Amino acid sequence: MNQRNDNFPLERSQVRAMLERFGIQPTQQRVDIAHLLFQRPQHLSADQVLAQVNTAYRHVSKATVYNTLGLFVRHGLINEVLTAPDRTLYDSNTSAHHHVYNLDTGELSDIPAGRLAIQGDLGLPEGTEIEGMDLVIRIRSRHSQTTKP
Amino acid sequence: MNQRNDNFPLERSQVRAMLERFGIQPTQQRVDIAHLLFQRPQHLSADQVLAQVNTAYRHVSKATVYNTLGLFVRHGLINEVLTAPDRTLYDSNTSAHHHVYNLDTGELSDIPAGRLAIQGDLGLPEGTEIEGMDLVIRIRSRHSQTTKP
DNA sequence: ATACAACTTAGACTCAGTCTAGACCATTTT
DNA sequence: AAAATGGTCTAGACTGAGTCTAAGTTGTAT
Structure with a gap:
């Protein structure tokens, strides 16, 4: 397992470095989403990510949020937790x-x-x-x- | 935990008894669905239950299948397993x-x-x-x- | 019989998640 | 510099599992 992160919150430069370490191209939107996620250890739904990133950062589309979260999961950056259906x-x-x-x-x-x-x-x-x-x-x-x- | 079942397959009379033991009114549709489920230990989606019950038994509506599966889960008769979203x-x-x-x-x-x-x-x-x-x-x-x- | 509660149903509806087709952007090639 | 290339992003249409609704049916108690 690749090394991830152990000091919250992460600054944008640290987020960018982490994405690169995982072989993910650090685009504006991906850095925004990761920066939001790694403010602290937390559990967020895709919907919450969409809402919060669009409040605190520049606008990101729904498709990009879903794609990016899926990408992060496949690369082992974050985990998907299934609690209840939906x-x-x-x-x-x-x-x-x-x-x-x-x-x-x-x-x-x-x-x-x-x-x-x-x-x-x-x-x-x-x-x-x-x-x-x-x-x-x-x-x-x-x-x-x-x-x- | 209430006692459930340990000998597959179950006959309809045994299914009816089991439902009553769990405090569930054994209606026609519920017995059909439980009888299908307890033919053997198995994992089925709601969709599969709907399709199979309508092939092998009398017609049961989608709403009833979902309601009944949820009822069985809440009463501890069967388990819900979350594998992947959807x-x-x-x-x-x-x-x-x-x-x-x-x-x-x-x-x-x-x-x-x-x-x-x-x-x-x-x-x-x-x-x-x-x-x-x-x-x-x-x-x-x-x-x-x-x-x- | 009558009334009442519980159950079932068809079909409309919701909403998380996916797909599409085009726009955008950075880098390389000519 | 212009064109080509490949990856990314977007709005909005779309899908499908699951829920809801309003009416009909069944079972049970009085």
Whole structure:
């Protein structure tokens, strides 16, 4: 795994360097989006990225936001977290970690990988390799029950 | 956790009993859908359930399929597995297990929970409880690289 | 029987995400 | 300098999984 980032927030020059280190051409729009993402470790939806980048930076189209987020994910710059159907989040936390998703509030928080140990034999098929390993723990406030009492 | 099922395939009478055990009114359509799901441990999309139930049983509407699958999930009868955005699968395997998702083929396979050990302190917020814990390992065939070589 | 609640349905609707065709921009070639 | 090249960006049309609505049906209790 390529080295990513461990000091938030990142300045534009650092963002540009990081993109280049990952083999991504640092265009205006890509730097804007990455600069937004790496202000702090955070989880944002594509929609939120679109809205925030268009508030704080120059206008970027919807297509570019989706393309750029997909590009960052494929190059390993950020992670895609699937919490619920139609709630894909993009995670700028670059350290190994897992997730806790609160079904009631929609809030997603992190668990450092060091706090959990996953051990065992995966027995992966021949000729395949691990691309990612996502542990999402779904929690719910005790009083709000959807199942019968 | 309520007891579910451990002998596939289930007959209609057993399906009906199971629904009642979970506090779900066993209507015609719900029994049809559950009977389809519990033929064997399998992963099906809502679309596949809709198509298969309408082939092998009497016609059921799209809305009912979605409503029923959601109902089964909320009552803990089946599990929802999020593999990729727009690829939500419903899993009739009722034993504790994890998943391996092949990004190239779209195939989803199981890992018995016994093969992996997850240990550690979750440090959950006060007043919350675990609803589910989903570990999805995403794999990819070694030759097909999406990132730059 | 009548009433009431729960369930189902067809079809309209929503909205996250994709696609397209053209515009833009930087670099190289002539 | 002009033209060609290749990668990127954009507006807006489009797709399709999933939801909603309003009306009809079924089951159950009184």
